[in-house]
Amino acid sequence: MKSYNTPLGELKIELFGHAAVHFTINGKNWYLDPYCDVCSFEGKAPADFILITHDHYDHYDEEALVHIVQDHTILIVPPVVPRKHYNYEVLENGDSCTLDGVTITAVPAYNINNLNDQDQPFHPEGVGNGYILDLGGFKIYFAGDTEFIPFMKTLKDIDIAFLPKNLPYTMPDAEFVRAANTIKPAVLYPYHYFELNPKALRAEIDPQIKMVMNGHDY
Structure with missing residues (x-):
């Protein structure tokens, strides 16, 4: 796990793979x-x-949840996610809540160009969430399943960003690089990828941005 100092205490991050993070x-x-x-x-x-972030099987997985959900666990979800027998905090794009001192804001995550067989976006605007977590001024951005969208141009002072990279559901390499260099986080975690050449991406990304993959800095 990688560790970071925040105003709320030590933050430790572990990326399991795909979009799964602890x-x-x-x-x-x-x-x-x-x-x-x-x-x-x-x-x-x-x-x-x-x-x-949304209701697709690789993001809302009951088989995973059953092992980690406890009576006190709170799930933060967009309205599209089925709500069954757990404790929920439901956030639409633009909504915020504060849990254990962490302010969570749901932000846009959607496709513009990537369409399915019905010529509809794989991730329509306003359905899924990205999230910004504010830890007393230390900010983490989980982009969710998204392309490079206008909202990203408004982001400032992001300490850690998780950006997705794969087609046809999120961003190809060039778009990923553009998003990273626009947001300019202090630390960048690529995620939701199948194949990735860290050296090639590193060469295109602002050298002031630290990129982390498989627990290693690039």
Whole structure:
């Protein structure tokens, strides 16, 4: 796990693969889009909070959730996610809430050019969420399944950004690089990728941005 100092205490981050992330803040366990195809969640730390970006099977995975959800666990979800027997905080794009001192803002995540067989976006605007977590001024941006969208041009002072890279659902290399160089996070985590050449991406990304892959800095 990589560690970072924040006003709320030590932040530790572990990227399991695909869009599945585990991180701890001040002793609390947070997960993003746990997905059992990339990691067995049996025996993982019980979740205090789980962020779900949208309802696709590789982001909202009941088989993963059953291993980490406890009676006290809160799931932060967009309205499109089925709500069954857990505790939920439902956020639409633009909504915010504060949990355990962390302010969570749901932000846009959608496709513009990438369309399915019905000529519809794989991820329509306003349906899924990205998330910005504000840890007392230290900001983490989880982009969700998205292309490079106008909202990204408004982002400032992002400490850590998770940006997706794969076709046809998110961004190709050139668009990923453009998004990273526009947002200019201090630290960049590529995620949601199948194949990735870290050296090639590193050559195109602003040298002031630290890129992390497989636990290593690039």
